Amino acid sequence: MSMQTTSAYHLVNRAKAVVPYIIIARGWLAVVGGFACLFVSFGWITCIGVFQAYYGTHQLQAYSASAVGWIPSAETFLLFLGVPVFGGLFDRLGPTWLLAVGTVLHVGGLLGAAHATTYAQLFGTQGVVSATGTGAIFVAGTSAVGTWFRARRGLALGLVSAGSALGAVLGTALIPVLFDRIGFPWTMRAVALTYLVLMAVAMATTSRRPQPSGRSPAPFLLSSLLPVSLLRSRPVLVLATACFFYFLGVFIPYNYLVVEARDAGDGEQPANNLLVILSATSTVGRIVPGVLGDRYGRFNTTIAFTLFSVVLVLCVWIAAPWRAGRIVFAALYGFGSGTFVSMVPTLVAQVCPDMSQLGLHLGAVYLVIAPSVLIAQPLGGALASAGRNHQARDSYVWLKAFCAVSMALGVAGFVAARAAYQGNSGKLFKGGHV
Structure with missing residues (x-):
């Protein structure tokens, strides 16, 4: 073997040795981009409580809580409805185009x-245009x-979803303060500018794993925008149904x-602080389940944490309807x-x-989840109004009971989805690392 051949051989081997590190680096860079994507999409959506309260006492004070609730409900609905539409486009086009379109719509809608x-x-502007952009950004991230x-997917997606929690913490803490200091219009402009900067970071770091060489993409079909056929798979259908009920509450x-x-x-500030506290602890709650x-097992962990949330609604929110209980x-x-x-x-x-x-x-x-988040908030507003009309000790008790029941049905659905994934639909409580 000649010296040139030997040198080339070593160069090839070194290049092969470097490839895994490049893949790892690109993967964690995608986590950075995904974090930014969730900050500006789901993080924004999680601030809906601030706008529900603000609109009810300012621009839309002449409207009922149920009517005002349609705006944040439409936001959440269109984010989720955008997942089936943009999900098929992601498989074919990758994340860059989705991020560009999502940025234009989201930032433009806020302006x-x-x-x-x-x-x-x-x-x-907020319930339709901006919300459609958040759907594209969420899917891409x-x-x-x-x-x-694969092996560390729970941790990676947990870190990504922590971006939405941090976005919610900062949003719920700062937006009400900015409303008072600089007014509603300039607050929305400041948020839009911040999101534009974060989306520039996301577009520079977000990528998907390269497809296997020689594999031609499947032909594009309009049915890909609404992939109902995938619900024929029992694990997918049962999981989607479980998510529908859980997201309803x-x-x-x-x-x-x-x-x-x-x-x-x-008072206004103590009330807003509740949402800040909720969003802050949610940051930890989005990373820890991924690690566990x-x-x-991801199904096992999901069942445990969702059941814990149901218990909290029943034993704290309903049982202790006063300030300390709410905190x-x-x-x-x-x-x-x-x-x-x-x-x-x-x-x-x-x-x-x-x-x-x-x-x-x-x-x-x-696609299955989306209708639940569309009807949840207006229905919650109707239940809250009904409770106030009856002048009970806790006028929100019907709203809270609906929340608990819906989420409990979701927990039962996650148990059934785990069994369906294991191929043992008749054995709901079969154990294992699932």
């Missing part, structure tokens, strides 16, 4: 909301990270805890409910047999 004064204008990791405290505290006379899920509930519920952001994409990735179709599988599940 439009800064000038909005009527119900229709706020609904259109979570799906890209899911393609890079899980957002209610995020939206109505502040309103309840204000009605009880806690990698070790003890304790906010702290613990943030930790327990943080699972719903970090673990659902992880569970979808677990039941997905082909990572090149992860976006489609996410879309199928979130």
Whole structure:
């Protein structure tokens, strides 16, 4: 073997040795980008309680709580409905185009909301345009990270979802202060500028794992935008149904805890602090389940944490309807409910047999989830109004009971989804690292 051949051989071997480190680096860079994506998408959506309370006493004070609730409900609904639409596009185009489109819509919608004064204008800019952009950003961030990791996928997606918790903490803490100091229009402009900077970071760092060489992409079909056919898979269908019921209740405290505290006379700042506490503890609650899920099973961890959240609603929020009880509930519920952001994409990735179709599988599940978040807040507003009319000791008790029942049905669904994934639908409580 000549000296030149030997040198070339060593160079090739060195290049092969470096490849795994490049893959690892790109994967963790995608986590950075995903963190930024969740900060500006789900982090923004989690601030809905601030706007529910603010609109009810300012621009939309002439409207009922149920009518105002349609704006944050539409935001959450369109984020989730965007997952099936943008999920199929992600599988074909990758994250960059989705991030660009999502940034234009989300930032543009917020700038439009800064000038909005009527119900229709706020609904259109914040509830439709901005929300559609968050759907594209959410899909790009979570799906890209899911393609890079397998053994540590729970940890990676947990770190990504912590971005939404941090976004919610800063949003719920700062937005009410900015409303008072610089006014609603400039607050929305400041948020839009911040999100624009973060999306520049996301577009520079977010990528998906390269597809196998020689593999041609599947032909694009309009049915890919609404991947209903994937629900024929029993694990996917049962998981989606479980998520529907759980999401029907899980957002209610995020939206109505502040309103309840204000009605009880806690004052504007103490009431807003509840949402800050909830969002802060949610940061830990989105990372810890991912770590535990990698070790003890992602279905097992999800069931444990979602059940914990149901117990909190029943034993704290309902049983202790006063200021100290609300503070304790906010702290613990943030930790327990943080699972719903970090673990659902992880569970979808677990039941997905082909990572090149992860976006489609996410879309199928979130297609089922979307109607639940659309009706949850207006229904919650109706239940809250009904409770106030009856002048009970706790006028929000019907709202809280609905929250607990919906989430409990979701927990039962996660147990059934675990059994379906194991191929033992008749043995709901079969153990194992699942």
